[in-house]
Amino acid sequence: MPDMLKVRVARDAGFCFGVRDAIEKARETAGIHGKVYMLGDIVHNERVVAKLEQENIEVVESLDDVKDAPILFRAHGTIPEVWEAASARGLEVIDATCPLVHEIHTEIKKLHAEERKLFIIGDHGHDEVVAIQAQVPDAVVIASVKEAQAIPRFKKAGIVSQSTQMIENVQEIIGILSMKIFDLRFINTVCFPTRRNQGQIKELAPISDVMIIVGSFTSANTKRLLEVSLSMNPNSYMVEQVEDIDMSWFDAVNSVGVSAGASSPDDLIKEVVEHLKNLHVQARV
Ligand code: SF4
Numbered sequence: 331m332p333d334m335l336k337v338r339v340a341r342d343a344g345f346c347f348g349v350r351d352a353i354e355k356a357r358e359t360a361g362i363h364g365k366v367y368m369l370g371d372i373v374h375n376e377r378v379v380a381k382l383e384q385e386n387i388e389v390v391e392s393l394d395d396v397k398d399a400p401i402l403f404r405a406h407g408t409i410p411e412v413w414e415a416a417s418a419r420g421l422e423v424i425d426a427t428c429p430l431v432h433e434i435h436t437e438i439k440k441l442h443a444e445e446r447k448l449f450i451i452g453d454h455g456h457d458e459v460v461a462i463q464a465q466v467p468d469a470v471v472i473a474s475v476k477e478a479q480a481i482p483r484f485k486k487a488g489i490v491s492q493s494t495q496m497i498e499n500v501q502e503i504i505g506i507l508s509m510k511i512f513d514l515r516f517i518n519t520v521c522f523p524t525r526r527n528q529g530q531i532k533e534l535a536p537i538s539d540v541m542i543i544v545g546s547f548t549s550a551n552t553k554r555l556l557e558v559s560l561s562m563n564p565n566s567y568m569v570e571q572v573e574d575i576d577m578s579w580f581d582a583v584n585s586v587g588v589s590a591g592a593s594s595p596d597d598l599i600k601e602v603v604e605h606l607k608n609l610h611v612q613a614r615v
């Protein structure tokens with residue numbers, strides 16, 4: 331006789347406050363001015379971006395495309411050159427940079443003022459990392475343990491991390507660098523919503539037969555949450571939408587845990603949860 335799955339959802343799955351506030355600002359601005367532009371996607375989630383476009387929140391690739399409405403700078407930060415270019419053009423800028431990202435910019439500038447060699451633990455080319463790197467001259471990005479091992483010895487260095495890094499990856503890299511750097515200052519800038527999300531997944535993964543992480547395949551943050559989940563439960567899967575759920579994952583399964591990336595909207599998480607709750611599975615005996 332088929333059974334219903336026990337579905338547990340991580341308490342704080344989905345949008346972090348930085349993304350939530352940025353979307354709120356974009357909506358508010360579009361309401362006042364009739365339209366607002368965004369330089370690049372506000373979050374790495376196609377569904378959210380498509381929905382916002384219907385509310386006159388338009389994504390542009392260049393400041394040249396901004397006409398007669400403010401431009402919103404996204405939660406994960408913007409390089410100083412773009413700020414300067416917007417100001418030179420007299421554009422009205424709405425700053426939706428997350429305060430925790432601003433804090434990372436402040437910290438790396440302080441480390442620079444202390445004349446330290448600078449490192450950022452983060453993903454090469456990720457928008458947030460690019461903007462952190464642009465705050466100071468010559469900061470080096472380290473994405474992996476392998477890259478940390480290739481770093482030569484330094485007398486004095488300062489390190490920050492991308493806000494959404496996996497805590498274990500940061501710790502491992504710091505462990506390696508601390509053997510090579512005499513005077514090392516590490517500012518742990520993995521943000522608290524990221525730590526909380528990773529922590530909640532670590533609680534759910536061992537007590538769930540299957541783990542589902544909801545988010546866009548283009549979201550680095552969601553992929554990282556999947557990694558955290560996989561490290562504790564090999565039956566962990568990432569889905570962008572209900573249609574990605576595969577019934578073969580639920581053979582002899584009683585329970586499922588659900589979490590989501592910081593760029594996954596509430597309605598999408600709800601759809602996935604409802605779908606899972608209504609699945610009829612052959613439970614394990
Ligand atoms: S992930 Fe953290 S730092 Fe980045 S926008 Fe969200 S709250 Fe801010």
